[in-house]
Amino acid sequence: MDRLLVVRCPDLLDEDEDGTALRSFVEVVDAVEAYCPWITAVRPGLCSLPARGPARYFGGEDALIRSIVGATSDITPVEVGVADGLFAAVLAARRGLVVPPGGTPDFLAPLPVGILGNPGLAELLARLGIRTLGDFAALPASHVLGRFGADGVTCHRVAGGRSGELAELRQPLARRRVDEQRGGGRPGGAPRRATVVDEPGFWGGVGDTDVRAGRSLAAVQDLLGPDGVVTARLQGGRGPAQRARFVTWNAREPQEDSTLGAPWPGQIPPPAPVVVHPTPLRAELVDARGEPVRVSGRCLLATAPGRLSVEEAPWAEVTAWAGPWPSDERWWSRSRRKSARMQAVAGAEAYLLLVERGRWWVEATYG
Amino acid sequence: MFVASPDRRDVDAPPPGPSPRRSLDRERDLASLAVLAERTRPVSSSQTRLLPVVPPLADLLPDGGLRRGSTVVVTGLAGGGPEGSGGGISVALALLAAASGTGSWCALVGLPGLGAVAAHDLGIDLARSAVVPRPGAAWAEVTAVLIEGVDLVMLCPPFPPRPAMARRLVARARERRSVLVVVPGRAGWPEHPDLHLGVSDMRWDGAGTGEGYLSGRRMTVTATGRRSAARPRHRHLWLPSATGAVAEDATGTGTAG
Structure with missing residues (x-):
């Protein structure tokens, strides 16, 4: 799991009508971007960046945090935290903590289950006498799946510090607005890493479809191991076995479709076997x-x-x-x-x- | 048009008669029927109720598309080999193709050797498809989890499903508004599905005694189901056609309908 540094601007979490908060947040993002180009606006008032590389470059995580706080202090007060995975890093930022590498499960363990932001699940767990993330994480994954479904499995992974992604954490709309506030694209600038693609699909709401599917597939990987879910990529080749390659499914990796124009002599003409x-x-x-x-x-x-x-x-x-x-x-x-x-x-x-x-x-x- | 039957009774035209007053009534009724149909039509049928299906197969489905929450069982020609499906897998993949092409996710459970090129040629978007090749004993659990998040789940059960297990999966698909497409193969499927597609009269073209290549397969697909689908419908198809897609077989339309 990625080690993430989260910058939280408590005054900018809510959007105001004239967009001042959003504009200030854009300034914060720009200031932090000087330390790491792979910054992600998680939601209004909250951005994250991978901590490992910049920390090494700027002389440690504490030095990096001092630099970031210094660079943003003129704009707005910020809270900075570092932990493994987004969920823990956001909580660490609220407390101004640096959770040591590998210490995320211990950091999360005493926190109440309500912090997962899933009231239905929290209520169910409370009835079972499970009140902390540590107790929840101690449940076997297979039982969680049976009782709480795919959402439960996602929360379970987060509670145990095995994943940091909860759908509710991200509000990708902010990301688009941030770019709008910047005046669209930045000509000549390096392309930003696509973290959350928020393009509405053909029927609308396909972005949401991707999130739902991703959660289910991750839950299956929890059950069967990462290699239990694969996705096919086409490639050039002669025999049917060479013309496709199966790779482990990964929500983070963009699922690009390759195109294959080159003719392969000796290829058997279509139709291909199923x-x-x-x-x-x-x-x-x-x-x-x-x-x-x-x-x-x-x-x-x-x-x-x-x-x-x-x-x-x-x-x-x-x-x-x-x-x-x-x-x-x-x-x-x-x-x-x-x-x-x-x-x-x-x-x-x-x-x-x-x-x-x-x-x-x-x-x-x-x- | 999707007009609920009680409404239709209210606005339906009286029996046509020769009198001018009657024909005026009829015109007015037709107009209000059109308004009503417009009002009751789903805002986006593809998202709210039906998932699209490629044309020659859509004719087989009572709603012209895959109804969310329904279960479809596809059986190939009996006597398929130990590892084949007698056309069943082809029909199932073709059934998913149009929805996959318009943004729905597909999950294929229990298919250890998916022919990705064939799936792609049928119209399946491989970038939005995930394969669980060997779910093993956890196949039902895996399928249940996928039904929660994926629009289209194709299942080839590796072991014969117990009736209670099958019932639970069907109920889950209905609750989650996903479509479960089962290719039971030799494992069988103990539940009556909403829709059953069966393959008959299968014939490969293109190969003879050494010359040529396999260029396409003709088959007849018969759909039977509950309620509105109770009367069997047949379609003669090329599946796959020479391009690997699905097409209507115009030469064999004698018994179509």
Whole structure:
């Protein structure tokens, strides 16, 4: 979890009608930005920046805090705090504390559950006799999920200091206003790191959709481990397995979609198979007499395929096939061997087969 | 137009007759019906009630889209291989495509080898899709959590679901206004869904005895459901077509409707 420094301006938390508070806050953001370009306006009157790099550069967290307080004292009184994760850092700022690295769970433990800003959850926990974040964090994650749902899991992660993100903490509207107050974009300036994208979507409110989905997916990662949730990225490649790459899902990383223009010689034309087996399935392909079908060195079938069995399932009659075509890739095998691909329709399925050293495999199913 | 039935009774035209007074009434009634329809129409049907579905499949759904809170079960052709779905996964992915393309999140549970290229070609936005390839024994719990935050959850149960478990997931989807699309495969699904899509008459084109490539698949998809969907509807489709998308198969429209 990121070590964050939060600057809180207690006088600027509420927007006033003429926008004075917001303009002052913009000045604060500009002043703090001199110390770190990756500043994020969390909500009106509250901004955060990653503490580690600037602290090293300015001679420690205390020195960094002194510099920031000095730079902003003409504008408005500020409270500064440092902790791991946004939630704890905001609380630390209110108390003017620097929570030592790794000390966030202990810092949070004695605080009341109401501080999570979820009255329904707090009431439920109080009925169970759980009054502090420490007691809540001690509940096993699987029970939390069953009893309190995905929101509960998010709060549980925050209470245990394992995550610092609560949806209620951020008011991304402020961010857009801040940019407006600056007079739109800053020509020539470095692009700001996109932290919260607050673009209303096609039907409106899609930004909110992303937040909800993110919470659910994070809760599943809590259950199964980070690798339990993946997202696909397309890339260039010849075989179906090479044309996509699965990466661990991460809410923080923008989910950009790559475009792939380059032609790949030897790529099998669309449609693509809907199931690409992570490891190829064993298959047996025999001719009408029950003899294994062989492929010659020049990529010709010795006999016509008759029946196919996948993973020792009952035989299915091969009604049509295309290929084989040479394939000089050995994507699951380390040694260099000759292989060939072939499409076959058998029973209710169509398969992409791979043959190597006389052995047949199912690489993908058109499902 | 979505006109609630009691309202329709109030403004519906009397039986048409030849008299001029009657036809005047009818005109006035039609006008007020139009006003009423305008008023009762959802502000944004896609957000509040229906999620969009690509045209050839939309014809199969009683509302012309995926109703939020509903459960759809998709079964492929029986006799699919041990790892295939007899077209079921293709139909399910095609069902999610339009909503995914307009900003809804998709989660695919229990699909260890999603063909990402095929999903993309069908119209699924991979940037807003997450896959839980191997939920293992926690599959029901995982699905329940995803239903809370994700509009479209596609589930291929790795184990046969117990009736109580399936009922709970269906209830959760209804409560959270998400759409649960189940491809039961051999695990089966013990609940009656709101809508059932079945595949029949599947045939691949393009391949013969070694020549060509697989270029597309024709299939008939039959929708049956409750209430308004009780009468089965059929559509002849290319799924996938030569571009990997879904298209109407105009040559086989003989029994459509």
